[in-house]
Amino acid sequence: MRGILITFEGVEGSGKSTQAELLGEYLKQSGFDVILSREPGGTQIGEQIRNILLNPEYQQMDARTELFLYLACRNQHVREKILPALKMGKVVILDRFADSSAAYQGCGRELGEKFVSRLNKLVTAGLKPHLTILINVPVDVGYERKGTAILDRMEKEEVKFHERVRNGYLRMARRATGRIKVVPGNRSPEEVQSDIRALVDSFLSGKGRRKKCKKE
Numbered sequence: 001m002r003g004i005l006i007t008f009e010g011v012e013g014s015g016k017s018t019q020a021e022l023l024g025e026y027l028k029q030s031g032f033d034v035i036l037s038r039e040p041g042g043t044q045i046g047e048q049i050r051n052i053l054l055n056p057e058y059q060q061m062d063a064r065t066e067l068f069l070y071l072a073c074r075n076q077h078v079r080e081k082i083l084p085a086l087k088m089g090k091v092v093i094l095d096r097f098a099d100s101s102a103a104y105q106g107c108g109r110e111l112g113e114k115f116v117s118r119l120n121k122l123v124t125a126g127l128k129p130h131l132t133i134l135i136n137v138p139v140d141v142g143y144e145r146k147g148t149a150i151l152d153r154m155e156k157e158e159v160k161f162h163e164r165v166r167n168g169y170l171r172m173a174r175r176a177t178g179r180i181k182v183v184p185g186n187r188s189p190e191e192v193q194s195d196i197r198a199l200v201d202s203f204l205s206g207k208g209r210r211k212k213c214k215k216e
């Protein structure tokens with residue numbers, strides 16, 4: 001596999017989507033072939049599954065139904081889009097990936113991180129991000145940023161749920177310090193992006209990765 005997989009994670013309102021886009025632009029300008037995608041979503045089928053998952057009307061959704069829908073979405077995404085792009089040597093930037101299921105369904109829904117990780121392995125085909133940026137903001141800061149926006153089914157969950165998600169993420173980061181880099185998100189977007197670029201630059205400068213993925 002010649003490509004590079006970089007994922008963004010964080011609680012609601014952490015600013016990760018903006019940061020993923022800014023990083024994408026930076027890497028494109030630096031000559032990399034970049035694709036940006038998201039979960040849930042990323043494919044035509046995945047976007048349909050996203051609509052079901054986030055629809056605030058489906059309050060009756062069981063935690064395992066929810067987990068399997070996120071996994072189905074990921075399975076399609078990996079096979080249809082991510083693996084082919086990596087085989088072509090592209091840099092794939094994802095706004096959420098498998099760690100989201102471990103944090104939200106494993107910890108938030110309390111289905112168990114190990115249980116979710118085992119199922120994640122089935123759908124990721126053994127694929128692991130080379131680098132994961134975890135943007136860390138307190139739950140209330142993330143919610144303040146949402147302002148008066150209409151909340152989706154996940155965002156409507158109680159604060160305790162989102163606290164479990166955040167703590168789960170931080171635990172995972174402590175266990176995988178090489179891959180998961182925690183970036184404080186309670187700052188201006190420019191400051192956050194500058195830290196992310198430094199992390200990515202340092203990652204790319206290792207093992208000749210920069211050369212490997214640059215366009216001809």
Ligand code: TMP
Binds near residue numbers: 039096097105
């Ligand atoms: P987004 O708001 O970042 O687009 O993500 C949609 C929601 O889906 C967000 O509340 C996090 C949640 N989510 C999970 O619960 N499990 C997952 O595996 C993924 C990818 C997202």
